[in-house]
Each structure stands twice: as C-alpha cells, then as structure tokens.
Amino acid sequence: MQLVVARIGRAHGIKGEVTVEVRTDEPELRLAPGAVLATDPASAGPLTIETGRVHSGRLLLRFEGVRDRTAAEALRNTLLIAEVDPEELPEGEDEYYDHQLVDLDVVTADGAEVGRITEISHLPTQDLFIVERPDGSEVMIPFVEEIVAEIDLEEQKAVITPPPGLIDDRAEIASTRDES
Numbered sequence: 001m002q003l004v005v006a007r008i009g010r011a012h013g014i015k016g017e018v019t020v021e022v023r024t025d026e027p028e029l030r031l032a033p034g035a036v037l038a039t040d041p042a043s044a045g046p047l048t049i050e051t052g053r054v055h056s057g058r059l060l061l062r063f064e065g066v067r068d069r070t071a072a073e074a075l076r077n078t079l080l081i082a083e084v085d086p087e088e089l090p091e092g093e094d095e096y097y098d099h100q101l102v103d104l105d106v107v108t109a110d111g112a113e114v115g116r117i118t119e120i121s122h123l124p125t126q127d128l129f130i131v132e133r134p135d136g137s138e139v140m141i142p143f144v145e146e147i148v149a150e151i152d153l154e155e156q157k158a159v160i161t162p163p164p165g166l167i168d169d170r171a172e173i174a175s176t177r178d179e180s
Contacts, residue, residue, distance in 0.1 A: 002038060003097060005030040006059075006080040011072035017051075017060045018072045020080070023122055025095055027059065030082045040079040047080065096151060105157045106131050106141065109149060114167055115139065117158065129158070139167050 005027075009019035024030045031052055039045030048064040066072055084097075098120045106114040106129065119130040120143070127143040141147060141160060150159040160167075 001084055002081045003084050004079050005082045008075045008078045011069045012060050014069045016066040016068055016072045017062045019058050020061055038081040044078045109161050
C-alpha cells in the first residue's frame with residue numbers, strides 16, 4: 001500500500017536541497033537516507049534520498065541526481081510516496097494511518113449517525129476528518145481528543161462529542177452583556 005509521506009517545497013540553496021512538508025509521524029523511518037520513494041506526478045521519480053538534515057526547524061532533503069537549484073525547484077509540489085505493508089501499524093497506541101480512518105462511520109456518543117469519513121486533511125495545526133453526510137453535504141471535524149472520543153477499528157466507527165454548532169445549527173451564543 002502507498003502512503004504520502006511528504007510534499008516537496010521550494011529549493012534551498014544552490015546544491016539541490018529542497019524543503020519538505022512532512023506528512024508522516026515517522027519521518028526518521030520514511031525519509032531516511034537511502035529511502036526510495038515513488039512520486040506524484042510519477043514522472044518525477046522514483047527519488048532516492050541522499051541526505052537529510054533539519055535547518056531552522058524545517059527538514060531539508062537532497063535526492064540522488066539532483067545537484068543544483070534548477071533541478072531542485074523542478075520538484076516543487078511533488079508528493080513523496082512510501083510503500084508500506086498494509087498490516088503495519090503506527091507505533092503509538094492512539095495513532096492511525098489515513099487508510100485506517102477513511103470509510104469509518106462517524107456517530108455521536110448517543111449513537112446519532114453523522115456520516116462517513118471520505119478524507120483526512122492534514123493542516124499545519126491539526127488534522128481534519130472530511131465527513132460526507134447522508135444528504136451528500138460535507139462537514140469537517142477536527143481530529144482532536146476533545147471532539148473525537150473513540151476510534152473503533154473493529155466496529156469501523158469513530159465516536160465524536162461535537163460542540164454545539166459543529167455538525168448542526170444549534171450553536172450557542174455566549175454573551176457577556178447583561179440582559180436589561
């Protein structure tokens with residue numbers, strides 16, 4: 001099975017290094033020197049990581065055969081894809097691969113059906129479940145422990161405790177003004 005592990009950003013310097021937006025919780029495993037990664041678009045790869053280092057909080061990679069800024073810049077926005085055994089599970093107890101979460105049914109703690117996870121959106125601050133509702137509309141649910149109470153892979157469901165207004169129109173308006 002293939003997992004997107006990073007997106008190549010802009011070139012860094014003149015010797016072929018690129019910044020990468022990491023999309024894996026295991027960069028030391030997936031983005032290590034010697035790793036051979038498929039790409040999207042496929043015409044850009046496969047790419048073999050030659051070196052990696054952290055600079056100012058950003059991961060910089062250099063690939064075999066990419067020796068200058070022009071070649072590095074040509075890789076911008078390319079997705080890096082690792083081949084992963086489908087039976088392999090993340091190291092952490094409360095960690096999941098996207099393929100484990102996509103297609104889970106989403107229900108509230110009281111059992112009300114919300115929809116089905118169609119996609120996981122990885123944002124800089126948090127991940128979001130993109131959930132298709134039974135009526136075809138979509139709702140975004142932050143994948144944070146305050147909202148996602150349980151992931152049950154055996155039952156193929158995610159149990160959520162959404163705040164008012166997240167999945168319905170029952171938003172509570174808080175006011176600090178006294179009613180006069």
